[in-house]
Every structure is written in structure tokens, then in C-alpha cells.
Amino acid sequence: MPEDFYDVLGVSRDADEDEIKRAFRKKAAKHHPDVSDDPDAEETFKKIQKAKDVLTDDEKRQMYDQLGHERFVEADKQGATDRGGARGNPFGGSAGGGMGGFGDIFDQFFGGGGRGGSRPSKGQDLRTGLSIDLEEAYEGVTKQVTIRRPERCEDCDGSGHPPGAEPRTCPECNGRGQVRQVKQTPFGKMQQTGTCRRCGGEGELYEETCSTCRGQGTVRREATLSVDVPAGIRSGQTLRMEGEGAPGDPRAPNGDLLIEVEVDDHPDFERDGNDLRLDQPISFPQAVFGDTIQVPTLDGGAQFEVPEGTQSGETFRLRGKGMPRLRGHGYGDLYVDVQVVTPESLNEEQRAALEQFAEAGGESVEVEDGFFERIRNSL
Known part of the structure; x- marks a missing residue:
């Protein structure tokens, strides 16, 4: 049910x-x-x-x-x-x-009357797109969008005819602005009253048309608008600017402008809802002995402790260092994925120290013969 x-x-x-x-x-x-x-x-x-x-x-x-x-x-x-x-x-x-x-x-x-079929209709909603970067999505930003949209003709005030033009009675509806017709409905045949298509419900027609809009009542113009993008917005979400769409019928409100937001990818951070992920390289000694390191965040940076014996690929969570939740409900988290970096070149002292490290662990290797590759694969 x-x-x-x-x-x-x-x-x-x-x-x-x-x-x-x-x-x-x-x-x-x-x-x-x-x-x-x-x-x-x-x-x-x-x-x-x-x-x-x-x-x-x-x-x-x-x-x-x-x-x-x-x-x-x-x-x-x-x-x-x-x-x-x-x-x-x-x-x-x-x-x-x-x-x-x-x-x-x-x-x-209910017998008709009251709110008949000649009510003016609200204008059509329009759509456009807007791209912002992750920092702007973090802070919130005011951006400019430019659209080309229909606007009510100023010369005729949307009427489609020059001021002072002489009207004549619409022959389709005899000046009533409405026409009646019989339609099949789920309840059987019913007589319906609808707006006259010929005169648009006005009951009058004009021989003259406005030279600016050619009788349409609207002209297309370019408009630049400021839109406030809230902090925490995600790709695919839509902002609505009321009354900034196409004009409606006379005495009816304009439609709205719907702005679909796209948040660009970031070179360092990967977004997952309100959380962020970051790949953070650390050195082999830092992984072995532990260290306090600085990691980037969208609000300037943060410190955290890398514990002794950290393995490559381990993930650490920094609470509240992710994206703001839309409408001000706190922040997501930042997940730091640690990657241990193997050095590509060593001096003689470093090479000797690592050979001693390997031998102390029961390994007999020549560093030149792939010791560092074995270290990398074991992590």
C-alpha cells in the first residue's frame, strides 16, 4: 500500500x-x-x-x-x-x-469558479553552471555568473504591443479570455475551462506589435549576477536564485535561476564527502624512529606525531581538518596516508650504516645489489 x-x-x-x-x-x-x-x-x-x-x-x-x-x-x-x-x-x-x-x-x-484556468503562470526556471576550486568550497565565496536570458521588454512592459495601441475583442473567446472544451478524465467526460490560446487569456488582440520585442513581450539580454556559494558545497549540488529566471505572465513572478556547482579536483587533497585524504611522504628514519611532522591543510597546516615503526601505507586521522559541513554543522576529518620514501642515492657514510643495519638483522647483502629495493618491497 x-x-x-x-x-x-x-x-x-x-x-x-x-x-x-x-x-x-x-x-x-x-x-x-x-x-x-x-x-x-x-x-x-x-x-x-x-x-x-x-x-x-x-x-x-x-x-x-x-x-x-x-x-x-x-x-x-x-x-x-x-x-x-x-x-x-x-x-x-x-x-x-x-x-x-x-x-x-x-x-x-466542485462546480468550477473560484480559481479558474486563467491564472497567470510563473516564469520558466533557467539553468547554468559554475566551477570553483576546493579552497573556495572550503571558505565559501561570492562569484559572478553571466547568463543570456529573456527579460521583460521595457518598451512595451511585456505586453507585446506599443503603448496606446487600440485593442479588438478576441474572436476565439469573445473577450472572455477562456474557452470551454470537453475532455476525458479519470471520472468520465467533463467540461473544462482553459485559457484562450489566441489571446493568452487577455480577451483582446492588438493589430500593432512592439518593434523592440516583435510582439513577444520579452527580449534576450546578457545579465551578470553575484551568487553566494556556501562553505562546504559539493560537486553536483544546485544553488537557487529566486526571481532571476525567465519572466512570467503579466502579474506573475519570474522563474528562478538554478546554478549547478562543480568543485575542481585539487592537486594534493582527494575529497570524500566532508572528509579529505592526503598522501604524505616521510623518510625511512622518520618511519623507524618516529617524528613530529607538519602536513598541509586547507586552513594553513597541522602537526601530528608519526609513531615509531610506522609502516608505509598506514593512515592517520586528523579530526576536524576536513571540509566544513554545509549550513555550519562542524567539519569532516583529514585522513593522512603515509608513504615511506626510499632514497635514490646515498653517501658513503649512509651506505655503511645501512649495511651494518642489514647485517645486525641477520641479513648479508650488498647495498649495490638491491638492498634498498628489498627495503621498499618489505614496507
């Missing part, structure tokens, strides 16, 4: 709006893709968001309670198909709320 929206949020069926919103905030804080390491976090968050959107809207919730989960979802899909699944909203409409395609079925189910 599919998990219904009340189960998703963990609330009772008689929960009020405040209780639902509190439950949503608690779930979102745990499952938001920006804070959760769960590979299914994005899908889980979408379910939580959808449940909250439905249960905090009186009309949607009434419909949901009357139809039940499965029939509601079926009607939702049907509405999205009728409207072409506009902008990815679970109800087939604009991404900022509203009922979209499902609203047509809703209106007819």
Missing part, C-alpha cells in the same frame, strides 16, 4: 495547518539534499514537499481526503499530461504553487 501524505509527514488526518508545517520543517531539516548524505535524499525531500503542498492547501486537501491517495495521484498525472507537465510541478502548473492542470479537474469536480 503506498505511503499517503499524512504518513509521509507523520501527522494525523485531523492535524491542523500549523502542525503540518512544523512536521514539514522537522522532516525537511533532516532530508534536504543540501544537508543529508542519503543518496535518496532528493527523492525523499520531493515527497515531503509534495505532501506539505497538498495538506496545507484547503482545496487540495479536501480533494485528497475525498478521492484517497491513489485516485488523487491518478488525477494529478492526468492533469499534468493534459497540460504537458509544465515546469515539473507535481500538479502540472508553475513551480511556485497553484493547481495547474489538476486544477481544471478540481474546478469541475
Whole structure:
């Protein structure tokens, strides 16, 4: 049995709006893709968001309670198909709320009226990319992004016609801005009211068109924006700049700009979530006798003790020296992988000392005949 929206949020069926919103905030804080390491976090968050959107809207919730989960979802899909699944909203409409395609079925189910099909639509979301280096991801940074996007035409204020142009009544809808048609739905044939495609719901047409935008209401321009990249961000995560997307219908908000961040590889550090790994070379004497060494970190460097008898390939953990966790929840760790380096050339004194070391251990070798290669292979 599919998990219904009340189960998703963990609330009772008689929960009020405040209780639902509190439950949503608690779930979102745990499952938001920006804070959760769960590979299914994005899908889980979408379910939580959808449940909250439905249960905090009186009309949607009434419909949901009357139809039940499965029939509601079926009607939702049907509405999205009728409207072409506009902008990815679970109800087939604009991404900022509203009922979209499902609203047509809703209106007819309850006799129409109220929130008809002529609501202005939010503008389309736009996407771009941004590359930063690991140090910038560690500190957080403000970057500039330049995009070419549609913007509302200033000469006609997005109307598509010159100011003062004389209108005429749209012959398609007779000035109503809406047209009615019969469609097949999961509940049988229903009469639906939709926005007139010819006049865009305005009820009027203009013979003259704006010479700047050629009647489109928008022109494409280059825009440079400042975006704040938070510390701890990872490759593939997306930042949202509200209202910086394409313009919507008159009296409707602009879409958003979605910026996908790519963190470049670092020459020294390898990133694993919030942790970092570092290959650190040490000398043979340091490995044998132990030493205090300095290792690089993204905040300036740190010391740690190499114990006596350290073997090549051993890993040491420096707590709190990794990447900051997104939204300020502490730091990951730095894992130092120690590599013992065998010298490529020795002076006579060093050579004699190592020969004595080998003989003291019961080995009879000539250093020239591969002693150091044997040392390397034994580590």
C-alpha cells in the first residue's frame, strides 16, 4: 500500500495547518539534499514537499481526503499530461504553487469558479553552471555568473504591443479570455475551462506589435549576477536564485535561476564527502624512529606525531581538518596516508650504516645489489 501524505509527514488526518508545517520543517531539516548524505535524499525531500503542498492547501486537501491517495495521484498525472507537465510541478502548473492542470479537474469536480484556468503562470526556471576550486568550497565565496536570458521588454512592459495601441475583442473567446472544451478524465467526460490560446487569456488582440520585442513581450539580454556559494558545497549540488529566471505572465513572478556547482579536483587533497585524504611522504628514519611532522591543510597546516615503526601505507586521522559541513554543522576529518620514501642515492657514510643495519638483522647483502629495493618491497 503506498505511503499517503499524512504518513509521509507523520501527522494525523485531523492535524491542523500549523502542525503540518512544523512536521514539514522537522522532516525537511533532516532530508534536504543540501544537508543529508542519503543518496535518496532528493527523492525523499520531493515527497515531503509534495505532501506539505497538498495538506496545507484547503482545496487540495479536501480533494485528497475525498478521492484517497491513489485516485488523487491518478488525477494529478492526468492533469499534468493534459497540460504537458509544465515546469515539473507535481500538479502540472508553475513551480511556485497553484493547481495547474489538476486544477481544471478540481474546478469541475466542485462546480468550477473560484480559481479558474486563467491564472497567470510563473516564469520558466533557467539553468547554468559554475566551477570553483576546493579552497573556495572550503571558505565559501561570492562569484559572478553571466547568463543570456529573456527579460521583460521595457518598451512595451511585456505586453507585446506599443503603448496606446487600440485593442479588438478576441474572436476565439469573445473577450472572455477562456474557452470551454470537453475532455476525458479519470471520472468520465467533463467540461473544462482553459485559457484562450489566441489571446493568452487577455480577451483582446492588438493589430500593432512592439518593434523592440516583435510582439513577444520579452527580449534576450546578457545579465551578470553575484551568487553566494556556501562553505562546504559539493560537486553536483544546485544553488537557487529566486526571481532571476525567465519572466512570467503579466502579474506573475519570474522563474528562478538554478546554478549547478562543480568543485575542481585539487592537486594534493582527494575529497570524500566532508572528509579529505592526503598522501604524505616521510623518510625511512622518520618511519623507524618516529617524528613530529607538519602536513598541509586547507586552513594553513597541522602537526601530528608519526609513531615509531610506522609502516608505509598506514593512515592517520586528523579530526576536524576536513571540509566544513554545509549550513555550519562542524567539519569532516583529514585522513593522512603515509608513504615511506626510499632514497635514490646515498653517501658513503649512509651506505655503511645501512649495511651494518642489514647485517645486525641477520641479513648479508650488498647495498649495490638491491638492498634498498628489498627495503621498499618489505614496507
